[in-house]
Amino acid sequence: MCIDFCLKYEAPFAAYGEFTGHCNCWRIFNNASVSNIFAINHTCSDWFADNDNRSIAETVTLYRTSFVPVGTGFKPETPPNQISLVFFFLVSGRKSLRQNERYLYRELSKLCDRYSNIVMAKIRYRTTWGSTTRLLAELDVYKQLIEDLKWNFSFVISMSESDFPIKPIEELSEFLSMFPNKNFIVGDIGNTTEMLESSETRSIFVFCDNYLYRLGHKKFIQNIVYEFGSDWTILSRDFINYVTYGDDELIRGLRLTFNFSALPSESFYHTAVINSVYCDKYIRHNLRMVNWDRKRGCTCFNRDVGDLCGCSPVIYRRSDKKLFAGSTDKPIFFARKFDPTIDENIIDWIDEKVFGIDLSDSALYLQNFYHVEDSLTKLNDISGALKSIELYTRTMLVKHPKFHPVRSIELQQIHAVFELGVFQGYTFQYTIDDRNDFEIFVTQNAHTNIFSDSIKQLDIGFTIDTRDTVFIDRSRTFLDPVLVTVLFEWKYKTNEDISLVMKDPSGIVVTRMLVEIPEDIPIVDVMFPEITTECMIGIWSMDLVSNRFNNTLASLDFLIVSVNEMETNNDDNNLSIDVNIVDKFWPIAGICSVRKDTNVCSKRGSKMKTIPYEINDCDQNRWSAFYYDVKTNW
Template identity: 30%
Template structure:
């Protein structure tokens, strides 16, 4: 077989795909970095991957960083630094960064990278294969295209040297490296048979990168021992009955799912284990509400030096290493450390985990990617330089990984021994070139925790402790989980596992029966709490039955939070709904209380029952009294289907913060402001076949001007679809309308409210009708005369009196479901016997009602 010439590298700014937690390959167009070929031999068909030197990015020498100068090029003006032009990727990052601090960091790192100053070219490997000598020549062997001796991997390299080939094969844990015909490198794990041995004269072609060396011949390959151990996982011993081990748990938490976190703690808590909690630096609510656990439990601690742990961020490795270092100081007796998130839940009892650990006291539990190492490196982005600032991972360019070490990785959910943690974090090891070099390497790496510990274990004295099982289970669906949903925080496309739902129960239990797994992820009570109830029943062997079992509450806003900042429109709508709820309550009870007015929104909580969203709970104070109320409000369905036409949609609504992985709108209350990005979500009715020729979404602003027309998918009628409205500038406040047109016929219409700010003038860059050819679409609104008249009247009212407009309009989009008082009644109702006033603690829907499943009790 002749070696084919390689294609050119993809453009430097091309966004490639990674595997998230080291699990899933993504179907995509063939990449220009990797070419797979089938190579036949006498016994089997062998698969080779061929890449050119361009697929192994190299670093150019340059000068040091300082202020740039502006140079004119054929492509226009670009900044050039004393270290040379930064390249398209780094230059793009500098331009897109918003703070001067971040820009300077990016420029400095880009120049240091160009000067080859970020990481060492080579790192030591402290784990040689017994009986081997790295670089030892086995001999010159007869080898040709149709029957390769080394069959695992093949690459054509310009500038090939023997050491380059050995390093490349060792990186992927191949036992043997072979150089062929001056420019070809092969890797394999089977030692060549002596029957193929030739005299040295057959291997006389000079190496392309070092003419004083020979790199095989036309039909001959010189084979060398790489010295690395084979890809073997340490065998796990069977659990010891009643065996015990002391575990330290690191909980890395984000979001606002407080009750899910406390439920997780309740299930895994044991007095003899240690629990260290790191809450994302941007999540005040979670940190504030978990902090009291420190005074209640001597073995629970919260990290004070908190990081912003964005998806794929370098800070996640900092979180883990700093937390491990803190755990070593907190407790001197724990033997293993496991990291968990708010989305994890145990599959088996903690006691059964202890029994396994007791039988395997020296094992480090890590999950490998399970594919070609070169493919993993490329898809994981390990061959790229990244830098985290402004809560974003910026891609700065290509890089070489240090030679001499084996690269591996997969999942960032690990179980590590205390001995490894001491080695990884001890200040006494700062002079260790392997550890120091890896820390430098992973400081500028995407998803660093997904491979740092793997590489550290496999290249250190702990290499024999590697168990290729992190004792976890995840649910992957590539068609939904790999949709680049993290592009808002990283210059990369990534994958995330799916949330387990009740429909996945059979799959989950069958995997438990076949695999040694103790935890699974992801779980999200806001989407499906029932599966967590079933798991807890299975764990405890107790049938759960208590108040609030099928209910779930999750905070959406708290007045004490400084981060994240709340959308002012949400508080505006919440205040209007609180006012309306009080008005309805007074009408139903006592006119003496007609003066009650909401003073401040205290909290907003999303409420779910039987895995369905029931509405949001708005907790508020009233003016002049130390009294609080909580009201349950729910968005109204504003969609209508055109009469006398077949109903083709089962779902049609507009919201924001659409999650394409879980197919839900995360902005459950649905409040939109002028800066929001509206998304139309629709699903075809089950009886609909794909015989339609075309379908369109037509967006009308409050002035009845068509602002956008989108052609929508008519081929896939089986799943939820979405379409985001992208416009220049802010949205006009007021009531918008969206029509769904199928084959030229209007089939459905929905409305959504863009909330104006009460104390700010109404401004918009979209007031002038777009100059796009939308005239032909305006005819579809002609039959919506009542809607158009109503929307225009409301727009006129809004321009004159925003507060009155909101009073009248908000109640058209939301309904008041219920209301209760917290602790005490207002003065006007205290001496009256009236069943209309109910205490929140006595309801089954209030955030103050009973919820024992989420209470961590001593």
């Protein structure tokens, strides 16, 4: 038992006290003592473990556990040559490709129809963060690669939607060709002790109804080494064959055990490679750099999807450019995580610097919120505030003199618009009178003023991403709010005595609350007063005030709308809203026409002669979903 215990902790030596029953594990000993001890394999006393800095004053028996560190160092085995690579993208988390999230699946399917080397997995899984189905999804994809597609490949590189290449693919291919049959897997020996003792590793998990349930205690497999690390790997074809089809006792046991484990891909491949005949094909590196901030990234941010906590990298921003300076001469080909809704500047910088792409005329970044081909449930799922904005744009379009009178109008798409990670507004695409499609762009006319050098940012919203300190919904528009969240981030620590002051549209102070500056996440929940009069509908303000000097450190404004204001006759087409209230916060920035043969990959052409001249074609507007984007020109 002592030998197996120390083996799991990746310790080469196990020391068992015959009289006390104590088991001690060590990785490093005094070289002279070790050679003498193991030469005769007997009990000894008063020996020194130089990695523990203490003596053991008892008689123990010292055993080898059979653990040998492997996977360190890069040593090319062959000259560069031509190989084939498979990039396996697993889309999960808040951009989940679930059964009821049809939009992304539909758009990716269009790519598969156009390119023979892009294929969707036959079976879709709910790969929610930490779920046991993650490993099942990966093994199914490997079967599809080998059995159905019969692709001739050397490596499979698993990637998430937030990974990004930082070197040309030719360099990656040349590098991997020099390491045939190697497996690039990040395994952290120093992290094994912490992981083995965690409740997540010692528990049985079952994924059911889109939630990861913790059921009870789990026993470890005897006489093997457990390893833990990143779930993003580069695996050789031979090893993929082994983990997918292998039938020995080890791999059968691992496949069964990890089907009931949280975060299975963070240990399954690592444990399989180090305990199998592939242990000499193991390189402890996955050729990517990760933006870790343990203080912000290691939280229980996913309690809504599972009974566990965990860590996740934070998003790279333009201020992180210096971090890439040291990767030029290192075997690093990818980085994570990136998110264009948070900072697209860093992505464009890599595109221009590494790949020489001119992005001066590229499209703005759009994120789809609704498509007419989605189920009605999807439309019902959008926020009440966004529905009120859509109602406003619909009303303005119907009242436009060029379209009046309008017999019918149908919503086709909604996109959020971002420019270099800064939220700009929304676009709404409509079909009018069953003939012509038009897209309307409304921009957010919100103001944030920072008056103090100590304030980094001030914002307001509902759901916040605490890792990257941004709100998921950045519209600053609220429909009959009960509770709002205020984010205020400081550039440096301060003992400032501050208050939040909230004023209604007429400038009357409605709420003033003293706030303490938190140590970790700088957010405060504010109870919102009940909307009782029409005077409370409109643009509100929030000030961050210094109580000591009675001066404003920062301020912002936001829009309040009410259900009572949205008159209805049980028919969405008969909804109405006071456009004068919304127009100040969401002014219309442009209207364009959509030609029926237009798509995101279309080239620019002549205007439709039937459309009024002051309304341009959508493929001439960077904010439109129909603008030709240089980034799609592969």
